[in-house]
Amino acid sequence: MECLKVFHRDILTVRSHQWKYYVEPYSGCAFQCAYCLYYGSESYIRRLRPQPDLLPAVERDLAAMPHKQIVYVGATADPYQALERKTRWTRQILQQLIAHDIPVVILTKSPLILRDADLLLELHRRRHVMVQFTVLTTNEDKARVLEPGAPTVAQRLDTASRLAGLGIPVHFHLSPVIPGLYDGDEMNATVRSIAGHGGRCIYSNILGMRTRNTDILFDAVARISPRAAAALASEYARGAANGKNVYSPVFGRVYREMARLNRICRDNHIAFISEFIPGLDVFDASTFEQGIFRFGLPAVYQMAGLFETPFERQGWERFRAGIRKRYAALDEEYLNLVKTFWDDGSLFENTAIACETANGDHLYYRSDRLNLRESVLTWD
Numbered sequence: 228m229e230c231l232k233v234f235h236r237d238i239l240t241v242r243s244h245q246w247k248y249y250v251e252p253y254s255g256c257a258f259q260c261a262y263c264l265y266y267g268s269e270s271y272i273r274r275l276r277p278q279p280d281l282l283p284a285v286e287r288d289l290a291a292m293p294h295k296q297i298v299y300v301g302a303t304a305d306p307y308q309a310l311e312r313k314t315r316w317t318r319q320i321l322q323q324l325i326a327h328d329i330p331v332v333i334l335t336k337s338p339l340i341l342r343d344a345d346l347l348l349e350l351h352r353r354r355h356v357m358v359q360f361t362v363l364t365t366n367e368d369k370a371r372v373l374e375p376g377a378p379t380v381a382q383r384l385d386t387a388s389r390l391a392g393l394g395i396p397v398h399f400h401l402s403p404v405i406p407g408l409y410d411g412d413e414m415n416a417t418v419r420s421i422a423g424h425g426g427r428c429i430y431s432n433i434l435g436m437r438t439r440n441t442d443i444l445f446d447a448v449a450r451i452s453p454r455a456a457a458a459l460a461s462e463y464a465r466g467a468a469n470g471k472n473v474y475s476p477v478f479g480r481v482y483r484e485m486a487r488l489n490r491i492c493r494d495n496h497i498a499f500i501s502e503f504i505p506g507l508d509v510f511d512a513s514t515f516e517q518g519i520f521r522f523g524l525p526a527v528y529q530m531a532g533l534f535e536t537p538f539e540r541q542g543w544e545r546f547r548a549g550i551r552k553r554y555a556a557l558d559e560e561y562l563n564l565v566k567t568f569w570d571d572g573s574l575f576e577n578t579a580i581a582c583e584t585a586n587g588d589h590l591y592y593r594s595d596r597l598n599l600r601e602s603v604l605t606w607d
């Protein structure tokens with residue numbers, strides 16, 4: 228592939244990405260979110276431009292796609308920034324996806340997506356689209372500090388409501404959760420608001436502290452609350468000592484934050500997917516897999532669903548036959564990666580699927596308790 232990139236490279240991407248490919252209309256993002264894993268310098272904004280020769284390359288990649296896979300638009304730069312009004316790069320990619328009958332998931336913070344409602348409706352007619360928005364908090368003052376170049380939270384929620392009103396599936400990232408950011412009822416109010424604006428599901432993970440943009444993030448959080456910034460520094464101190472590019476706080480803290488969101492989502496009758504702890508997910512697989520997920524690769528929380536009978540052991544061959552049968556989009560490349568994590572024991576970390584070894588083979592089974600990792604998460 229020339230410009231479609233594959234998401235899956237480690238256990239974190241297998242936990243959270245059903246979509247195989249992503250494509251970026253722009254090579255930078257002007258929204259300047261302090262927590263962005265990609266925004267680390269002024270040059271990320273200065274680099275903001277349409278990717279040269281992108282459209283012919285997308286065309287070649289789509290024509291060469293071996294079988295129908297989801298393409299994700301907006302993984303590392305928002306596809307509906309102001310420049311999109313002029314270039315219409317994102318719109319043209321959507322047209323190409325329609326022409327090739329390829330499903331798409333779009334992540335944005337921008338109401339400009341409404342301009343493309345005609346294309347979204349055509350995609351929706353084929354059950355080929357999902358739109359995702361990011362909302363960390365409905366407190367606009369905090370959002371302005373954390374996401375200074377992005378549309379307001381009210382604009383995002385209103386846009387979500389309009390798309391949901393057209394029948395288009397809308398999901399939200401309440402992510403990253405920044406420890407110490409939320410006061411009183413704030414997280415509850417944020418989930419309530421998302422549910423009230425048509426959101427069907429919330430994805431979340433804890434803030435990954437990126438060595439490159441630590442200063443930007445700490446400056447922003449300190450402007451909201453110096454106390455929260457000091458607490459953040461101490462929460463991430465152990466991960467900072469690890470020498471990796473991105474790191475989490477200790478796992479007990481991740482668990483507490485995700486368990487709180489799990490409870491709030493249950494109370495508000497909205498599905499929840501925790502990218503770090505699939506064992507906390509609340510969703511109905513059969514409903515999900517009738518929509519765009521029918522073209523998806525199974526993420527860990529879906530694979531865990533293949534262990535329906537408690538304590539019944541499954542070896543690799545039986546498991547492989549089970550996921551092949553259930554997930555039509557599964558390909559050898561993904562299956563080989565899953566096998567790596569099956570063998571090293573990380574595949575079902577943080578779920579209720581436990582492992583035992585017999586004659587050198589791993590056998591997995593559904594147990595009655597979460598098998599929680601106890602350490603700092605790090606990734607590159």
Ligand code: SF4
Nearest residue numbers: 256259260263303304
């Ligand atoms: S909108 Fe997304 S890609 Fe753009 S700066 Fe914010 S987090 Fe980064």
